[in-house]
Amino acid sequence: MRIGVIGIGRMGRAIVERYASHGYEVFGWNRTAKKIKDLNISNFMALEYPRDVCEKADLVFVALSDIESVKEVFHQENGLLDGLRSRNIILNITTITPNAAIEFSKEVASKGAIYVDLPVLGNPTKIRRGELPMLFGGEREVLEKIRDTLMVLGKKIIYVGEVGKASALKLIFNMVLPSIVVLLSEALNIGRKAGLSDELILEALMESPLSAAIERYYDRITHPNPPASFTMKLMLKDLEYLTRMTYDLGIPTFIPPVTKELLKSAVANGYSSVYYAKIHDYLKKLSGLM
Numbered sequence: 001m002r003i004g005v006i007g008i009g010r011m012g013r014a015i016v017e018r019y020a021s022h023g024y025e026v027f028g029w030n031r032t033a034k035k036i037k038d039l040n041i042s043n044f045m046a047l048e049y050p051r052d053v054c055e056k057a058d059l060v061f062v063a064l065s066d067i068e069s070v071k072e073v074f075h076q077e078n079g080l081l082d083g084l085r086s087r088n089i090i091l092n093i094t095t096i097t098p099n100a101a102i103e104f105s106k107e108v109a110s111k112g113a114i115y116v117d118l119p120v121l122g123n124p125t126k127i128r129r130g131e132l133p134m135l136f137g138g139e140r141e142v143l144e145k146i147r148d149t150l151m152v153l154g155k156k157i158i159y160v161g162e163v164g165k166a167s168a169l170k171l172i173f174n175m176v177l178p179s180i181v182v183l184l185s186e187a188l189n190i191g192r193k194a195g196l197s198d199e200l201i202l203e204a205l206m207e208s209p210l211s212a213a214i215e216r217y218y219d220r221i222t223h224p225n226p227p228a229s230f231t232m233k234l235m236l237k238d239l240e241y242l243t244r245m246t247y248d249l250g251i252p253t254f255i256p257p258v259t260k261e262l263l264k265s266a267v268a269n270g271y272s273s274v275y276y277a278k279i280h281d282y283l284k285k286l287s288g289l290m
């Protein structure tokens with residue numbers, strides 16, 4: 001199978017590298033062409049339009065920022081919809097709302113091609129190592145047809161059901177992580193103000209049922225220069241989409257909106273492109289600790 005990648009940012013680039021290094025022919029497009037013009041990856045070819053990618057490839061990953069960017073790439077002149085063939089399978093890894101996934105799948109189906117709702121639970125490093133967990137929303141037969149090719153990216157594919165359900169599950173997943181990061185940050189900041197060392201706070205928290213998460217996140221939130229593998233702006237977008245989903249479901253939600261507003265405030269204060277766990281630094285500033 002020939003692979004296409006539309007949107008060669010952090011995630012898209014890791015997908016390109018992984019497949020190319022496994023001998024697949026890979027075709028890609030990025031809005032800012034100069035970012036990929038000089039990519040020196042054997043088996044990879046940069047193309048001029050999203051349309052060209054669909055024409056050259058069978059499986060086409062879409063790895064864009066948000067709903068608006070996917071809409072734009074679908075509908076622009078020489079865009080994705082212009083190039084679709086019945087052999088194309090569109091794998092959208094962009095984190096979006098369930099309703100948006102359903103709309104995109106209808107548009108793809110109207111061209112006789114197949115859409116898969118494929119949000120993912122890992123970062124570019126996991127892709128490069130072939131350890132990316134994926135959530136699959138779409139026809140089970142499609143999954144079986146492409147399973148081996150998808151497994152180049154990761155060891156685990158969770159079959160969630162029809163299109164839209166995988167996006168719902170992804171938003172639930174991303175609701176939990178930032179709230180844990182905020183809670184841990186606040187615990188550390190309160191402790192520091194109370195004259196307790198990080199070591200003591202951690203020693204006590206490690207006795208709690210959250211020890212695994214605390215161990216994993218402490219290093220990330222206190223690291224002076226973590227790589228911006230997942231930015232504050234993207235995490236804010238995911239919580240905004242969760243809010244839309246819960247509105248559509250008519251269900252009240254209490255903790256995520258607080259986390260979302262905190263991230264919004266950090267983004268408005270210059271943290272847009274930094275690693276999302278650096279919300280810790282922003283909270284330190286608000287607490288007079290920085």
Ligand SMILES: NC(=O)c1ccc[n+]([C@@H]2O[C@H](COP(=O)([O-])OP(=O)(O)OC[C@H]3O[C@@H](n4cnc5c(N)ncnc54)[C@H](OP(=O)(O)O)[C@@H]3O)[C@@H](O)[C@H]2O)c1
Nearest residue numbers: 007008009010011031032064065069094095122123229230
């Ligand atoms: N990074 C992670 O760890 C991670 C993990 C799981 C899920 N995700 C999700 O995966 C998606 C991609 O994340 P990422 O980290 O790869 O983001 P990223 O590095 O910011 O890349 C975003 C990509 O979208 C393109 N884009 C943005 N607006 C566009 C528009 N209007 N038209 C055309 N292209 C546009 C950008 O093109 P330009 O280069 O031209 O700006 C770039 O190729 C997001 O939905 C994110 O939530 C990310």
